[in-house]
Each structure stands twice: as C-alpha cells, then as structure tokens.
Amino acid sequence: MSSRTTGTTACAVAALTCLTIGGCSDPTVDLDSPDADKKIEALRRCARQPDDEVVERVAEVVSHRDTMVAAEAVRSLGRMGHPKAVDVLKEVAGVGKHRHSALRREAVIQLGRQREAREEVLPVLRQCLKEDADPRVRAAAALSISRQRSLVDAPLLMETAETEPDPVVQTRAVRAVERLVGMRFRYDPTAPKAQRDAALRRMRRVATRVAANLKRWREHRKNKAP
Numbered sequence: 008m009s010s011r012t013t014g015t016t017a018c019a020v021a022a023l024t025c026l027t028i029g030g031c032s033d034p035t036v037d038l039d040s041p042d043a044d045k046k047i048e049a050l051r052r053c054a055r056q057p058d059d060e061v062v063e064r065v066a067e068v069v070s071h072r073d074t075m076v077a078a079e080a081v082r083s084l085g086r087m088g089h090p091k092a093v094d095v096l097k098e099v100a101g102v103g104k105h106r107h108s109a110l111r112r113e114a115v116i117q118l119g120r121q122r123e124a125r126e127e128v129l130p131v132l133r134q135c136l137k138e139d140a141d142p143r144v145r146a147a148a149a150l151s152i153s154r155q156r157s158l159v160d161a162p163l164l165m166e167t168a169e170t171e172p173d174p175v176v177q178t179r180a181v182r183a184v185e186r187l188v189g190m191r192f193r194y195d196p197t198a199p200k201a202q203r204d205a206a207l208r209r210m211r212r213v214a215t216r217v218a219a220n221l222k223r224w225r226e227h228r229k230n231k232a233p
Contacts, residue, residue, distance in 0.1 A: 035064045046076050050083040057087035066095045069110070078113050085117025093124045097131045100144075108141035115144055119151025129157055136163065136180075142173040149176065153183035158225070161187050161218035169207055184210060188217040 034056050037049035050068065053061050065087075068080035081099060084092040100114035115135050118128040129152070136148035149167060152160050161184055168180040178196040185191055190213065194206040 035061060038064055038068060043073055043076050046071075047079045050076075050079045054083040054086035057089040057092065059089075059091060062087060062089050062091045062095070065092075069095065069099060074107060074109055077107070077110055081110055081113040081117060085114075085120055088121065088123065090124070093118075093121050093127060096121070097128065100131050100135060102134050102138045108139075108144055111135070111139065111141065112144045112147045115147040115151055119147075119154035122155065125155050125157070129155060129160070133160065133163060136167060142176045145171070145173070146176045146179040149179040149183040153186040156187065158187055158218045158222045161214060165207075165211055165214060168210070181207070181210065184214050188214050188221065190214070190217065 034049060034052035037045045038053070040046050040049070046068070050065060053065050062084070065080050065083050069077050069084075071077045071080065081096065084095050096114045096118050100111055100118055115132065118132060121128050132148045132152050132155070136145055136152065139145050139148070145167075149164060152164065164180045164184045164187070168177050168184065171177040171180060174196055178194070181192065181194045192206050192210040192213070194203065194210065196203070198206075
C-alpha cells in the first residue's frame with residue numbers, strides 16, 4: 008500500500024473516530040432545534056466544551072419559553088465552571104432580575120458549586136437568602152452558602168434559622184449551620200415550638216464558638232502554607 012493511500016486511510020479513520028466521540032463536532036448545532044429533547048441533549052454536550060462562544064450560545068437558551076429547557080441551560084452553565092458562565096448564573100439568580108423562580112433556584116444551586124469563584128458568588132447567595140420572595144430560592148441559598156464552606160456566614164444562617172417564617176427555609180438554614188461546623192443540634196422541624204426554640208438556642212451558643220475557632224484554624228493553616 009502506498010504512503011499516500013495509508014495517509015488517506017489514517018485520516019478517514021481519525022475523522023470517523025472524531026465523529027463517533029463527538030469531539031470534533033459543534034456541540035451547539037442542535038441549540039436551534041425546535042425539538043426540546045434535542046435542545047437539552049445539545050446543552051449537555053455544550054457543558055463539556057466550555058469555551059467563550061459555547062457559553063454565549065448556552066446563555067441565550069436561559070430565556071427559552073420552555074422552563075425545562077431553560078433550567079437545563081442553567082445547569083449546563085453550572086457544569087462549565089467558566090468565568091462567563093458564572094456571570095450569567097449570578098445574573099439569573101439576582102433578586103428581582105428574573106421572573107422565573109424555578110430558574111433562580113437552579114442558578115442559586117449551581118452557584119453553590121462554583122468553589123473557584125467563591126468570593127464572587129457569595130454576595131449573590133447572601134442577597135438571595137435575605138431578600139428573595141420565593142422560599143424555595145431562599146432555602147437553596149442557605150444550602151449553597153454551606154457548600155461554599157463560608158464560615159463567616161454562620162451568623163447569617165443562624166439569624167435566618169431564628170427569624171425565618173417559612174419552616175422549610177428555617178430547617179435548611181439549621182442544616183447549613185450543622186454542615187459548616189460539623190455538628191448536629193437535634194433540631195426537629197416537627198417538634199413543638201418550645202423544643203425547636205431550645206435547639207436554636209443551643210445552636211446559637213455552640214455554633215458561634217465552633218465557627219469562630221474553625222475560621223481561626225483555617226486562617227492559621229493558610230498563613231503557614233509556603
């Protein structure tokens with residue numbers, strides 16, 4: 008077999024392999040499809056190729072009229088870990104900036120996973136916890152703050168647990184504090200109010216001290232690192 012023939016065969020095999028694994032195809036091709044399932048599959052492919060152009064195309068789908076498609080776009084942005092994707096998530100999650108609470112909630116969940124952009128996303132999460140009108144968004148914000156391991160927000164979460172009127176948000180705030188400090192406070196959301204209040208007082212007394220000690224320990228380790 009000639010070298011030319013061998014080279015042509017090798018190119019053909021490489022092209023076939025490329026198409027098979029989907030690595031050389033444009034992941035955004037089906038984003039314009041009228042078929043919601045194809046659009047969602049395209050969004051999932053896009054999540055594996057987080058370059059600037061792909062992020063911009065996925066961001067456009069966030070405003071899609073089909074909430075399931077729009078939510079998948081938000082999830083795809085969360086998986087990308089791209090700075091521009093984080094910016095879009097912050098915009099969607101921002102209080103009063105998006106009319107669909109389901110999308111705000113999904114954006115808040117995804118922001119909790121952006122550990123590399125911790126300092127950028129925490130202000131948005133705090134605002135959502137304190138101000139969002141939908142309790143599901145506030146509950147998601149409490150969880151996302153704990154996922155960011157933000158010990159400085161332990162007092163905010165404790166205040167939320169003590170003052171939040173929605174029982175789901177209150178419980179999520181307690182669980183967030185427990186996750187931050189690595190302790191359980193025997194809080195039972197179904198218990199009588201007197202028992203719940205006692206658990207909250209116990210949490211306030213113990214968690215404040217533990218969070219402060221953990222914060223000092225982390226800072227000490229950071230300062231000692233070469």
